[in-house]
Amino acid sequence: xxxxxxxxxxxxxxxxxxxxxxxxxxxxxxxxxxxxxxxxxxxxxxxxxxxxxxxxxxxxxxxxxxxxxxxxxxxxxxxxxxxxxxxxxxxxxxxxxxxxxxxxxxxxxxxxxxxxxxxxxxxxxxxxxxxxxxxxxxxxxxxxxxxxxxxxxxxxxxxxxxxxxxxxxxxxxxxxx
Amino acid sequence: xxxxxxxxxxxxxxxxxxxxxxxxxxxxxxxxxxxxxxxxxxxxxxxxxxxxxxxxxxxxxxxxxxxxxxxxxxxxxxxxxxxxxxxxxxxxxxxxxxxxxxxxxxxxxxxxxxxxxxxxxxxxxxxxxxxxxxxxxxxxxxxxxxxxxxxxxxxxxxxxxxxxxxxxxxxxxxxxxxxxxxxxxxxxxxxxxxxxxxxxxxxxxxxxxxxxxxxxxxxxxxxxxxxxxxxxxxxxxxxxxxxxxxxxxxxxxxxxxxxxxxxxxxxxxxxxxxxxxxxxxxxxxxxxxxxxxxxxxxxxxxxxxxxxxxxxx
Numbered sequence: 145x146x147x148x149x150x151x152x153x154x155x156x157x158x159x160x161x162x163x164x165x166x167x168x169x170x171x172x173x174x175x176x177x178x179x180x181x182x183x184x185x186x187x188x189x190x191x192x193x194x195x196x197x198x199x200x201x202x203x204x205x206x207x208x209x210x211x212x213x214x215x216x217x218x219x220x221x222x223x224x225x226x227x228x229x230x231x232x233x234x235x236x237x238x239x240x241x242x243x244x245x246x247x248x249x250x251x252x253x254x255x256x257x258x259x260x261x262x263x264x265x266x267x268x269x270x271x272x273x274x275x276x277x278x279x280x281x282x283x284x285x286x287x288x289x290x291x292x293x294x295x296x297x298x299x300x301x302x303x304x305x306x307x308x309x310x311x312x313x314x315x316x317x318x319x320x321x
Numbered sequence: 322x323x324x325x326x327x328x329x330x331x332x333x334x335x336x337x338x339x340x341x342x343x344x345x346x347x348x349x350x351x352x353x354x355x356x357x358x359x360x361x362x363x364x365x366x367x368x369x370x371x372x373x374x375x376x377x378x379x380x381x382x383x384x385x386x387x388x389x390x391x392x393x394x395x396x397x398x399x400x401x402x403x404x405x406x407x408x409x410x411x412x413x414x415x416x417x418x419x420x421x422x423x424x425x426x427x428x429x430x431x432x433x434x435x436x437x438x439x440x441x442x443x444x445x446x447x448x449x450x451x452x453x454x455x456x457x458x459x460x461x462x463x464x465x466x467x468x469x470x471x472x473x474x475x476x477x478x479x480x481x482x483x484x485x486x487x488x489x490x491x492x493x494x495x496x497x498x499x500x501x502x503x504x505x506x507x508x509x510x511x512x513x514x515x516x517x518x519x520x521x522x523x524x525x526x527x528x529x530x531x532x533x534x535x536x537x538x539x540x541x542x543x544x545x546x547x548x549x550x551x552x553x554x555x556x557x558x559x560x561x562x563x564x565x566x567x568x569x570x571x572x573x574x575x576x577x578x579x580x581x582x583x584x585x586x587x588x589x590x591x592x593x594x595x596x597x598x599x600x601x602x603x604x605x606x607x608x609x610x611x612x613x614x615x616x617x618x619x620x621x622x623x624x625x626x627x628x629x630x631x632x633x634x
Binding site for chain 2: 213242244254255256307
């Protein structure tokens with residue numbers, strides 16, 4: 145089993161509903177966020193292309209944050225999601241430095257916090273909060289090993305990319321272009 | 322009031338500053354750790370070579386500084402932690418893949434070892450010194466008896482400590498400036514050079530000063546060679562590393578790096594050392610202070626600049 149997310153950049157309107165849903169679901173402290181919207185503008189007028197992406201932890205297979213964590217607080221659970229055990233985290237910042245996606249932040253209580261792929265919902269068979277609220281339904285979540293899952297079906301007939309694959313982290317958020 | 326929180330871009334001021342998470346603590350620690358590694362390396366080396374009489378400062382007196390630098394360095398590391406009360410979690414696991422875990426364990430062994438080493442020479446420094454408890458006398462006798470064996474252990478630990486200060490940074494592939502395997506050897510050589518400079522500065526014997534000055538000169542030349550290689554490697558690498566090198570080749574760190582680290586911290590003291598070896602009278606404190614200051618500046622600049630470099634997508 146390998147959880148992954150596919151995001152349709154042609155359907156995303158950048159409304160930030162996923163951001164707010166995550167903050168509410170995971171009780172993210174005020175002023176912080178575990179996911180965010182990025183807008184990339186390519187080209188010059190009149191040939192301009194805008195891409196909207198909702199970004200978060202890529203739950204990498206070769207996760208540099210897990211590799212460099214000195215205490216084992218950052219770890220990978222069944223399904224491939226990367227999580228942080230707060231009471232094992234010493235707040236050294238090594239994982240924050242090691243992440244090419246800048247997906248981690250220092251929680252005001254001291255430990256490092258990040259997207260969990262809503263593991264607490266996923267184990268019950270639900271979708272992550274961000275996926276379940278998306279008004280344009282541009283996000284697909286599921287098991288990449290299951291050919292009939294939402295994410296596998298979404299990626300079947302579309303071109304897609306991952307972010308900074310050259311970092312060698314084997315990210316598992318895919319952007320359909 | 323979660324409704325007010327529709328803030329989602331990366332321009333979020335509450336998040337972005339936190340990504341730049343390492344401030345003065347880390348470069349100060351990298352400097353002190355490298356300095357300690359350098360001093361202990363020479364103490365162990367000259368003990369193994371049996372040159373204690375010829376190099377008393379390297380083997381004995383300079384090592385009195387090491388427990389202080391290590392403890393101050395460790396305090397800096399501790400204050401850098403954001404979840405400080407959980408620091409002991411470092412010692413609940415050994416993580417081979419994590420340089421920071423290596424560093425924590427090496428420090429766990431080398432700090433008490435450096436204290437034992439310095440303590441075993443206290444009676445030579447202060448002849449009237451008396452240990453309060455008998456067990457301390459016994460420990461001292463043991464250290465003196467097994468000094469050669471301890472020196473070998475200390476040599477290995479000092480090299481690991483010195484290299485680790487560089488590998489700590491080079492393990493992060495997300496920061497292209499740090500992500501080069503040359504950083505380990507470069508930090509080791511730089512740390513050894515600061516160690517040699519300290520010994521040279523403290524030494525009262527002309528002969529010892531001359532030897533340390535020659536050793537330091539070689540280390541500076543190796544370091545300059547590594548720095549040249551570092552930039553050659555960056556410029557021949559990927560876009561993100563070329564961009565990292567450009568911070569130093571016309572970018573915001575150009576002046577601070579080339580003036581304070583390379584010219585004032587390496588080239589100028591090297592020239593002073595050559596002049597001294599040729600017989601000119603130059604106060605030894607000048608090259609020593611320049612080298613120490615250059616080593617500190619080098620670490621500040623590398624830590625600061627590395628956190629500005631990132632993958633682009």
